[in-house]
Amino acid sequence: xxxxxxxxxxxxxxxxxxxxxxxxxxxxxxxxxxxxxxxxxxxxxxxxxxxxxxxxxxxxxxxxxxxxxxxxxxxxxxxxxxxxxxxxxxxxxxxxxxxxxxxxxxxxxxxxxxxxxxxxxxxxxxxxxxxxxxxxxxxxxxxxxxxxxxxxxxxxxxxxxxxxxxxxxxxxxxxxxxxxxxxxxxxxxxxxxxxxxxxxxxxxx
Amino acid sequence: xxxxxxxxxxxxxxxxxxxxxxxxxxxxxxxxxxxxxxxxxxxxxxxxxxxxxxxxxxxxxxxxxxxxxxxxxxxxxxxxxxxxxxxxxx
Numbered sequence: 339x340x341x342x343x344x345x346x347x348x349x350x351x352x353x354x355x356x357x358x359x360x361x362x363x364x365x366x367x368x369x370x371x372x373x374x375x376x377x378x379x380x381x382x383x384x385x386x387x388x389x390x391x392x393x394x395x396x397x398x399x400x401x402x403x404x405x406x407x408x409x410x411x412x413x414x415x416x417x418x419x420x421x422x423x424x425x426x427x428x429x430x431x432x433x434x435x436x437x438x439x440x441x442x443x444x445x446x447x448x449x450x451x452x453x454x455x456x457x458x459x460x461x462x463x464x465x466x467x468x469x470x471x472x473x474x475x476x477x478x479x480x481x482x483x484x485x486x487x488x489x490x491x492x493x494x495x496x497x498x499x500x501x502x503x504x505x506x507x508x509x510x511x512x513x514x515x516x517x518x519x520x521x522x523x524x525x526x527x528x529x530x531x532x533x534x535x536x537x538x539x540x541x542x543x
Numbered sequence: 544x545x546x547x548x549x550x551x552x553x554x555x556x557x558x559x560x561x562x563x564x565x566x567x568x569x570x571x572x573x574x575x576x577x578x579x580x581x582x583x584x585x586x587x588x589x590x591x592x593x594x595x596x597x598x599x600x601x602x603x604x605x606x607x608x609x610x611x612x613x614x615x616x617x618x619x620x621x622x623x624x625x626x627x628x629x630x631x632x633x
Contacts, residue, residue: 357622470619471621472574472619472621495576499582499587502571502573502617503582503585504562506617507558507561508558509623511557511561512549512558520547520549521549523547524546524547524549525548525549526546528546531550531555532554532558535556536558536559537562539559539560540562540585543562543586
């Protein structure tokens with residue numbers, strides 16, 4: 339995989355976001371794109387340096403700002419994601435010829451939340467998902483389709499049908515040895531490996 | 544979300560084998576944009592589309608109960624809500 343197929347995914351880590359993250363990652367893999375997530379960075383790496391490397395090596399950037407607010411009483415909003423979004427936009431603005439080809443999608447739960455917290459991003463590709471994985475699959479798929487206009491890509495309904503079947507196959511295969519919580523809480527790196535293995539067979543059907 | 548390490552090449556192969564087998568008689572009831580679909584295992588095209596999940600489940604049950612089959616009902620987020628297995632008594 340090279341620059342044109344690489345996607346930097348700058349999304350929340352929390353348990354509540356997990357179904358959205360999995361559907362997003364599965365959509366990218368189904369479209370034969372390679373996701374790069376900060377969650378997969380090993381603790382031995384200096385996180386921000388690895389993120390900068392991802393930004394340099396990815397044509398696409400998907401940034402979810404839905405946690406740019408406190409989710410519970412007493413919790414603070416997180417600013418890593420808007421910071422990394424800024425780095426990605428900076429690379430596309432001031433980078434070399436290759437980096438200026440970057441495509442960036444900003445997503446949020448609600449349609450207009452970003453306008454209240456980060457109004458300067460108006461003019462970028464912005465979309466919302468209502469915390470609904472199915473809607474996220476559709477929005478990401480449509481954005482990829484628009485960003486790669488010359489290539490026909492699978493419809494969102496096809497990706498969603500495959501995602502549901504993968505969820506079943508993954509769960510039913512692992513359940514004898516793992517609890518539903520273990521399966522739900524597996525690392526996103528492991529989830530990607532399982533999805534790649536499964537897709538390599540599913541697409542041959 | 545720190546997460547658990549589960550993946551092994553052997554488990555990955557087992558999950559992939561599920562995709563390859565395209566089990567006959569296994570039907571998935573999944574959420575559409577504003578409807579519910581019944582999709583055969585291994586396919587991405589809907590057999591039928593329904594306005595309600597109840598109608599979709601009834602349709603899938605009718606097919607699955609006529610032979611050895613399984614109906615997997617998914618939640619709106621793709622997770623498994625329920626599983627109904629049918630086996631013909633000989």
